[in-house]
Amino acid sequence: MNKEFQGNWQFPDQEVMAQAVPVKFKNITMKVKTFLEKPSLDPNATVLQLSSKKLEAEIQMSEVSVDTIVEREVSGVIGRFRIQASCKNVLLSLNPGQGNFSMMISPSLENSTAGTQLQSVNISWLPGSWTAQGMQCEGAQGFETVIRDEINKIANDSARFVEPQKELIKKYVQDYLGGYQFDFSQSRQLVVARPDIKVTMKVDEFKDVANQGALVKGRLIIDFLQAADSEVKVLNLSQEEAFADATVASLRLPKDFIKEVVSHAYSANSWLHKVTSDNLPGFSNVMASRFAQWFVWPELMSYSRYDKFLFSVFSSKDVTVDGSGMSYQVKGTFLSKMQAPKGSQYVPFMNFAIPLTSKVTLKVENSKAQATFVNPTMGLTPYWEPSYLSRYGANRKFKASTIRDKIVGGLWGKTVSVAIPDIPLTEGLSLKVKKVLSSSSQDLVLELNL
Numbered sequence: 001m002n003k004e005f006q007g008n009w010q011f012p013d014q015e016v017m018a019q020a021v022p023v024k025f026k027n028i029t030m031k032v033k034t035f036l037e038k039p040s041l042d043p044n045a046t047v048l049q050l051s052s053k054k055l056e057a058e059i060q061m062s063e064v065s066v067d068t069i070v071e072r073e074v075s076g077v078i079g080r081f082r083i084q085a086s087c088k089n090v091l092l093s094l095n096p097g098q099g100n101f102s103m104m105i106s107p108s109l110e111n112s113t114a115g116t117q118l119q120s121v122n123i124s125w126l127p128g129s130w131t132a133q134g135m136q137c138e139g140a141q142g143f144e145t146v147i148r149d150e151i152n153k154i155a156n157d158s159a160r161f162v163e164p165q166k167e168l169i170k171k172y173v174q175d176y177l178g179g180y181q182f183d184f185s186q187s188r189q190l191v192v193a194r195p196d197i198k199v200t201m202k203v204d205e206f207k208d209v210a211n212q213g214a215l216v217k218g219r220l221i222i223d224f225l226q227a228a229d230s231e232v233k234v235l236n237l238s239q240e241e242a243f244a245d246a247t248v249a250s251l252r253l254p255k256d257f258i259k260e261v262v263s264h265a266y267s268a269n270s271w272l273h274k275v276t277s278d279n280l281p282g283f284s285n286v287m288a289s290r291f292a293q294w295f296v297w298p299e300l301m302s303y304s305r306y307d308k309f310l311f312s313v314f315s316s317k318d319v320t321v322d323g324s325g326m327s328y329q330v331k332g333t334f335l336s337k338m339q340a341p342k343g344s345q346y347v348p349f350m351n352f353a354i355p356l357t358s359k360v361t362l363k364v365e366n367s368k369a370q371a372t373f374v375n376p377t378m379g380l381t382p383y384w385e386p387s388y389l390s391r392y393g394a395n396r397k398f399k400a401s402t403i404r405d406k407i408v409g410g411l412w413g414k415t416v417s418v419a420i421p422d423i424p425l426t427e428g429l430s431l432k433v434k435k436v437l438s439s440s441s442q443d444l445v446l447e448l449n450l
Contacts, residue, residue, distance in 0.1 A: 005052070005101075007032045009172045011165050016150060021070070021083065021143070023150045027062035032123070034101055048450070052101035057094040059130070059161075064090055064151055066143050085139025087147050091132070092155065098129035103173060118174040123162055130155035190421035197265060198223040199421060220253070222261060226270040235260060238441035248447055249431060251423065255442040258362070259321045259328065266319035266332070277309040281410025286403070296399035302392075303340065310339040310346050325438045326362040340388070348385040350398075355379045358411070364446075367432040368417045376411045380404040423448065 011028040034052035065086035071078055104119040132151065137144045154161045162169070190199040203218035235254035265271065277283045286292050286300065287307075293300045319332035334354045339346035358376035362369060380400045388394060422430035431448040439445050 003036045005032070005034050005036050005176070007172055007176065009165075009169060011168060014164065018146050018150050021066055021146060022068055023064065023066055023147060025061050025064050027060075029060045031058045031060075032056070032101060048105050050103050050105065054096075055094065055099040055101050056096075057099055057125075059090075059092040059154065061090040063088050064147050066139065066147060083140050083143055085137070085143035085147055087135050087137040087144070087151065090135050090151060092130040092151075093133060094125060095129050095131060099123070099125040105177065116177045118170060118177060121166075121170050121173050123169065124158040125155075127156040188424050190423065192421050193419055194265070194271075196224065196226040196270070198225060201423065222264075224264045224267070224270060227264060227267050228269065233260060238439075238443050249449065251431075251433075251446040251448060252439065253444040253446065255324055255438075255444065257444055259323060262328075262330075263319065263321045266315065268316055268318050269314070271314060273313045275311045275313060277307075277311065280311060280407070281414050282403075282406035282408070283309075283410075285406055285410070296397075296402045298395040298397050302394075307341050309341065309349065312337045312339070324442055325444070326436065328360050328362070329357070330360050331357045347388060347391075349388050350385055351383040353379075353381040353383075362436075364420065364433055364436045367420050367422070367434075369420050370415050370417050372413060372415045373411050374413070376408055378404060378408055378411075380407070 007030070009030045009032075011030065014025040014028065015022050016025075017023070032055065034055040036050040037053050063086055065084075067084050067086075068082070070081050070083055101121075101123045103121045105116040106119055132155075135151075137147060139147075188201045190201060192199055200221040200223075201218065202221060203216055205215075205217040207215040207217075235256055237252060237254055277287065286297060287305050290301060290305070313334055313336045315332055315334050317333055319330060322329045332355075334356060336352045336354060337348065338350045338352065340349035356376065356378040359374040361372050361374055363372075364370070380403060382398050382400055384394065384396060389396070420433045422432055424430045431450060434447045434449045437445045437447065
């Protein structure tokens with residue numbers, strides 16, 4: 001998260017003693033602008049640290065002045081003298097990269113709304129970090145220097161300026177954070193890679209469980225927009241279970257969640273994947289060898305070894321998925337339309353029917369689901385495109401068994417990664433899936449982090 005933070009803080013007038021003379025600071029304001037970087041979770045407590053990036057700041061004072069009566073003895077006579085000096089329109093600008101602004105926040109829960117509670121705030125700068133602009137000073141000789149010295153102390157000692165205002169700064173920051181809340185009762189749409197699948201998160205029950213955080217119960221509603229049927233299927237959690245580790249955010253899903261989602265996502269005539277030949281397991285080996293082409297697929301010799309063919313893969317029948325947890329058996333008959341590069345366009349080349357069976361193991365890493373194919377078996381039935389044969393007079397020789405074996409060899413152990421959608425909390429802040437476990441009831445437990 002890189003969230004912009006802005007503050008325009010008004011402070012009470014201040015008075016300090018310098019050389020036994022009171023120096024007054026009037027109409028003090030401080031403007032800050034920065035970006036808060038993605039927080040890191042404190043492992044020992046549910047506290048987030050937000051640190052600034054590219055801090056910009058200005059301190060303005062309408063006047064810094066001395067106006068006092070002093071007594072002086074001159075030739076045995078004690079006289080009373082009025083001393084006046086001032087610097088008006090004082091503007092100090094923080095030099096780039098010289099300041100630090102950070103805060104510690106913790107979750108604040110009330111009914112169905114989550115906000116933030118400010119634990120601490122820190123603002124500091126290095127000595128000599130400020131540049132004075134447009135300062136106009138005048139007054140009694142010598143006392144103008146006193147005023148300038150007091151102003152320079154601000155630039156050289158952040159604690160001297162910040163400490164008296166720390167509670168007020170904390171209030172200003174808390175008021176600012178109060179404008180950013182997450183209402184759990186509102187529906188949230190998750191961003192997924194396929195536009196034909198819509199995932200919506202809805203909360204039905206919210207419970208504050210004190211130092212364990214919050215227990216949120218709800219639904220994930222998944223709409224398969226290209227599916228032929230309008231079947232509504234409800235999956236429920238197996239049973240209530242206590243949280244094993246209350247310090248780790250987690251999301252529990254029904255044990256059949258993955259199986260049902262994949263089955264519906266790859267139902268008949270509802271999906272289409274386009275793959276180039278350089279990403280097709282085993283095919284790149286054939287393209288790299290003219291010798292192999294001559295024996296198994298001579299028509300490829302009409303093309304450069306660097307040409308890329310386009311495969312459109314789909315299925316006219318449902319894909320079946322069996323299994324649970326992180327291991328599944330997938331079976332289906334896939335159809336593929338292969339197109340060949342001709343000049344600046346692609347032309348229909350060949351079509352294939354591909355019955356495929358494979359074990360698929362899953363793991364989660366860096367917010368991605370990784371599916372690995374284990375012990376795949378497949379068939380391969382080719383169909384030449386009539387328009388290509390009539391126009392280009394192709395060599396129809398095609399060793400299906402050899403090509404199949406090369407694809408199976410490339411597919412074995414092949415890992416396909418799919419991004420897991422983040423779970424939105426508020427603007428610019430989401431939970432990411434860290435890893436997936438199985439509970440004792442075989443429900444899926446997704447461990448989350450920021």
